[in-house]
Amino acid sequence: xxxxxxxxxxxxxxxxxxxxxxxxxxxxxxxxxxxxxxxxxxxxxxxxxxxxxxxxxxxxxxxxxxxxxxxxxxxxxxxxxxxxxxxxxxxxxxxxxxxxxxxxxxxxxxxxx
Amino acid sequence: xxxxxxxxxxxxxxxxxxxxxxxxxxxxxxxxxxxxxxxxxxxxxxxxxxxxxxxxxxxxxxxxxxxxxxxxxxxxxxxxxxxxxxxxxxxxxxxxxxxxxxxxxxxxxxxxxxxxxxxxxxxxxxxxxxxxxxxxxxxxxxxxxxxxxxxxxxxxxxxxxxxxxxxxxxxxxxxxxxxxxxxxxxxxxxxxxxxxxxxxxxxxxxxxxxxxxxxxxxxxxxxxxxx
Ligand SMILES: Nc1nc2c(ncn2[C@@H]2O[C@H](COP(=O)(O)OP(=O)(O)O)[C@@H](O)[C@H]2O)c(=O)[nH]1
Ligand SMILES: [Mg+2]
Ligand SMILES: [Zn+2]
Numbered sequence: 001x002x003x004x005x006x007x008x009x010x011x012x013x014x015x016x017x018x019x020x021x022x023x024x025x026x027x028x029x030x031x032x033x034x035x036x037x038x039x040x041x042x043x044x045x046x047x048x049x050x051x052x053x054x055x056x057x058x059x060x061x062x063x064x065x066x067x068x069x070x071x072x073x074x075x076x077x078x079x080x081x082x083x084x085x086x087x088x089x090x091x092x093x094x095x096x097x098x099x100x101x102x103x104x105x106x107x108x109x110x111x112x113x
Numbered sequence: 114x115x116x117x118x119x120x121x122x123x124x125x126x127x128x129x130x131x132x133x134x135x136x137x138x139x140x141x142x143x144x145x146x147x148x149x150x151x152x153x154x155x156x157x158x159x160x161x162x163x164x165x166x167x168x169x170x171x172x173x174x175x176x177x178x179x180x181x182x183x184x185x186x187x188x189x190x191x192x193x194x195x196x197x198x199x200x201x202x203x204x205x206x207x208x209x210x211x212x213x214x215x216x217x218x219x220x221x222x223x224x225x226x227x228x229x230x231x232x233x234x235x236x237x238x239x240x241x242x243x244x245x246x247x248x249x250x251x252x253x254x255x256x257x258x259x260x261x262x263x264x265x266x267x268x269x270x271x272x273x274x275x276x277x278x279x280x281x282x283x284x285x286x287x288x289x290x291x292x293x294x295x296x297x298x299x300x301x302x303x304x305x306x307x308x309x310x311x312x313x314x315x316x317x318x319x320x321x322x323x324x325x326x327x328x329x330x331x332x333x334x335x336x337x338x339x340x
Pocket of ligand 1: 153154155156157158159160161162182236280281282283284311312313314315
């Protein structure tokens with residue numbers, strides 16, 4: 001399943017960081033997931049326990065920060081929520097926009113000893 | 114015991130995949146091998162379209178196919194019979210190929226001496242869209258029976274690909290599939306996309322698609338690092 005692969009990827013990156021920085025224990029992993037990225041936060045949360053079972057991350061908590069898709073209108077420079085306004089600028093009805101957030105798909109930080 | 118500390122990582126989960134894909138792309142370029150990543154839902158006609166394409170092009174160039182869609186080797190045998198070198202990957206249960214798996218397929222195929230390689234990706238319109246495989250071009254196939262509203266349901270795929278094949282146009286009379294509406298919906302997501310309506314069954318419409326491949330192989334731009 002897609003999300004399980006993503007979680008393995010996350011663990012791999014965290015593991016590398018842990019080794020490089022000689023950390024003892026990871027308490028929490030914080031992910032940043034944009035509304036327009038292809039990962040679904042709920043699915044990631046659901047498969048996290050399975051991915052970390054019997055690993056040093058078994059007791060690590062997972063936090064997902066969801067980042068809304070925000071666009072700036074190219075015609076009137078209005079900033080609006082892309083999904084709630086269905087890609088149409090609510091102030092001038094233009095469909096030309098620049099995306100300023102929403103594609104995030106990264107590990108933001110970890111809390112560790 | 115040490116204090117609990119917050120470490121900022123800020124690392125894209127797919128950064129490594131993009132890196133590997135870019136390495137694959139430059140290795141293929143060096144060998145003068147052009148790779149096309151073919152994506153669609155199961156049954157849209159990836160294998161059938163490839164068979165037709167191979168038949169049209171095999172007189173002019175060496176063609177290879179990396180089959181990743183199904184675990185059995187039926188697709189690999191079809192494209193082999195059509196005249197391509199083929200390798201079957203075993204991807205049981207996976208929903209997409211990433212750059213590492215694609216690389217394994219390329220190595221298994223042994224692409225030296227080939228001119229054109231197709232990667233028949235796993236039948237999935239959602240997950241495959243998120244992964245750069247290292248191909249020079251990404252294409253999707255949508256078949257008429259799937260309906261003209263697919264771009265509304267799965268925008269990521271249509272946003273990302275360089276070309277879209279609309280397959281099975283021979284059955285258009287039996288479905289209320291509106292080609293004009295479909296094109297409008299797709300162009301809204303991706304204004305530069307090439308669209309090729311065709312039938313892998315009758316061969317209608319194949320020529321425009323074949324011409325596009327040839328043009329792109331002759332130096333059409335490649336898609337450096339599309340995340
Ligand atoms: N009518 C019609 N059927 C097609 C066409 N292309 C493929 N098919 C049929 O669709 C089914 C799935 O095709 P296949 O190439 O195996 O799809 P894949 O799973 O995407 O590789 C097969 O039964 C094909 O015979 C077409 O252009 N017209
Ligand atoms: Mg197939
Ligand atoms: Zn506006």
